[in-house]
Amino acid sequence: MSHFLLEQLRQAHEDVETIEKAVAKLLAEKAKHPKHAVKYEHAIRNLLDSLRGKSQTALDIYADKDGLRRDEIQMLGGTRPATQDGIPDVFVNFDQQVQVIKDYHRKFAQQNVLPEIRDDAFFLNQAVAQAQDKLEAIFSGDEKTGKRVDLHPYYVMYVNLKKLKAHRVSEHRKEARVRLEKKKRAHAAEAGEGEQEAHVDDSELPEFQEIDYIQYLQTFDRFHEIPRHCKYRDAQYEQYLRELIGYLRTFFEKQNPIVDMQKIDRQFASDFDARWWSRLVPGWEQSTFDDPLYAIPSDYLFASEATKASHEKGKKYRKNAEVFARKTVDERRALEDASRDHDKTLAELEVTVQRFQELLGDTIQATIQYIQKKQSRTAEELDEEEEEEEEEVPEIEEEEEEGSDAEKPIYNPLNLPLGWDGKPIPYWLYKLHGLGIEYKCEICGNYSYWGRRAFERHFQEWRHAFGMRCLKIPNTSHFKEITRIEDALTLYEKLKKEAEVKAFRQDNEMEMEDDQGNVMSVKAYQDLSRQGLL
Numbered sequence: 104m105s106h107f108l109l110e111q112l113r114q115a116h117e118d119v120e121t122i123e124k125a126v127a128k129l130l131a132e133k134a135k136h137p138k139h140a141v142k143y144e145h146a147i148r149n150l151l152d153s154l155r156g157k158s159q160t161a162l163d164i165y166a167d168k169d170g171l172r173r174d175e176i177q178m179l180g181g182t183r184p185a186t187q188d189g190i191p192d193v194f195v196n197f198d199q200q201v202q203v204i205k206d207y208h209r210k211f212a213q214q215n216v217l218p219e220i221r222d223d224a225f226f227l228n229q230a231v232a233q234a235q236d237k238l239e240a241i242f243s244g245d246e247k248t249g250k251r252v253d254l255h256p257y258y259v260m261y262v263n264l265k266k267l268k269a270h271r272v273s274e275h276r277k278e279a280r281v282r283l284e285k286k287k288r289a290h291a292a293e294a295g296e297g298e299q300e301a302h303v304d305d306s307e308l309p310e311f312q313e314i315d316y317i318q319y320l321q322t323f324d325r326f327h328e329i330p331r332h333c334k335y336r337d338a339q340y341e342q343y344l345r346e347l348i349g350y351l352r353t354f355f356e357k358q359n360p361i362v363d364m365q366k367i368d369r370q371f372a373s374d375f376d377a378r379w380w381s382r383l384v385p386g387w388e389q390s391t392f393d394d395p396l397y398a399i400p401s402d403y404l405f406a407s408e409a410t411k412a413s414h415e416k417g418k419k420y421r422k423n424a425e426v427f428a429r430k431t432v433d434e435r436r437a438l439e440d441a442s443r444d445h446d447k448t449l450a451e452l453e454v455t456v457q458r459f460q461e462l463l464g465d466t467i468q469a470t471i472q473y474i475q476k477k478q479s480r481t482a483e484e485l486d487e488e489e490e491e492e493e494e495e496v497p498e499i500e501e502e503e504e505e506g507s508d509a510e511k512p513i514y515n516p517l518n519l520p521l522g523w524d525g526k527p528i529p530y531w532l533y534k535l536h537g538l539g540i541e542y543k544c545e546i547c548g549n550y551s552y553w554g555r556r557a558f559e560r561h562f563q564e565w566r567h568a569f570g571m572r573c574l575k576i577p578n579t580s581h582f583k584e585i586t587r588i589e590d591a592l593t594l595y596e597k598l599k600k601e602a603e604v605k606a607f608r609q610d611n612e613m614e615m616e617d618d619q620g621n622v623m624s625v626k627a628y629q630d631l632s633r634q635g636l637l
Contacts, residue, residue: 112172141248254323548631
């Protein structure tokens with residue numbers, strides 16, 4: 104680099120413009136090759152960092168805090184003396200600088216190195232090479248340069264959560280016992296032994312099988328299915344959530360290096376606050392403090408009335424109750440606020456995991472497909488497939504003639520969804536499927552669905568089913584297309600009344616005949632028979 108400040112300033116301006124052209128090229132390559140979007144985004148991030156450095160260099164020279172730029176301008180203009188006798192002369196200054204340049208080239212004349220061409224291809228290739236090396240360093244082998252997630256450590260933490268594992272084992276034993284009792288009663292009825300009370304020993308129950316890694320990837324964001332008593336005041340569960348969020352956030356940042364994470368954090372926070380104060384967070388509609396199974400003196404939530412009653416008979420509870428009785432109103436209110444704040448903390452952690460799961464949905468689905476493929480294929484077949492993928496890595500070519508439409512950058516001003524080829528779908532197809540039409544479902548917490556297909560499909564998804572379960576309404580086909588809570592409740596009441604009308608009542612609808620041939624209802628026949636009138 105030149106030792107002249109003005110030349111450095113000119114070079115910085117030129118580099119900024121050249122880097123901008125390289126970024127434009129990489130954006131076009133990213134649109135053409137979506138499979139390698141992570142590598143191109145890291146290359147863009149490298150270029151943006153270089154652009155920021157060049158811009159800062161130019162700003163520092165313009166600031167001229169040390170006065171060197173002013174002195175150089177004065178020297179070039181002949182207003183600064185170049186000789187010790189104090190005679191200002193522009194040509195003397197010029198000759199002096201030419202002599203410096205000659206001395207430099209005379210000193211390094213033996214290198215025979217061609218001058219470096221700092222065009223857009225130079226910066227582009229340099230950024231891509233750095234990005235490739237960086238991807239191999241920041242992603243593990245299981246993550247495959249950002250194409251898959253690696254949640255194995257968090258799967259191990261999840262299956263070892265003590266309270267939750269005890270709950271799963273208990274539910275498994277209950278379901279197995281009910282199933283075996285039903286099977287025994289059915290066998291007794293077939294054998295003609297009539298209705299008998301079926302007894303199942305604990306030794307007959309099947310062994311509990313923990314969920315596998317694929318099931319965990321499919322269900323790790325369904326926190327509404329976890330009972331409240333398994334996570335309230337459980338430090339192990341809270342640590343699991345925080346570490347899981349830390350991994351998902353770090354992975355998302357590595358996969359999308361040019362995304363503004365602060366903007367995403369603000370969006371997450373505002374969305375959660377709106378849903379929290381509206382009581383629309385699944386599984387947190389009621390605070391733990393208001394739960395009938397919550398023991399206020401012990402600050403503990405029990406699984407059932409029996410365990411709570413047993414606890415209240417113990418010495419520890421009586422001691423806690425005595426301490427609680429001596430507390431003032433403000434101290435009791437502080438305990439209530441602490442309990443509600445803990446609820447909000449856990450709910451926010453769960454919602455954050457769900458939001459990252461939505462952002463990384465395609466990557467998680469690709470991980471599930473890869474594991475399933477890994478279970479059904481040999482190691483040789485997987486290696487061959489990975490080699491084919493590595494061979495498909497595109498090389499960035501120079502710009503060709505304007506006639507090649509395939510090499511032109513893809514513009515998407517309407518922000519249309521991308522198709523299977525990585526290009527925006529046609530606008531007529533976008534309008535045909537109604538992807539610009541928003542459907543809101545009040546039962547799902549005013550969640551928005553774009554397009555008729557997504558709207559119809561959501562009636563069988565977990566969010567709508569959970570909303571119907573909160574309303575204590577079965578999610579049957581009668582309630583399809585019903586999105587308002589009031590309409591669902593009204594229809595449910597109507598269906599219950601119709602079912603009652605159509606229900607068979609033995610006393611009124613079943614008829615009997617006496618000895619004289621008189622036909623009457625069962626109730627009338629029984630009343631007359633008891634009075635001895637038949």
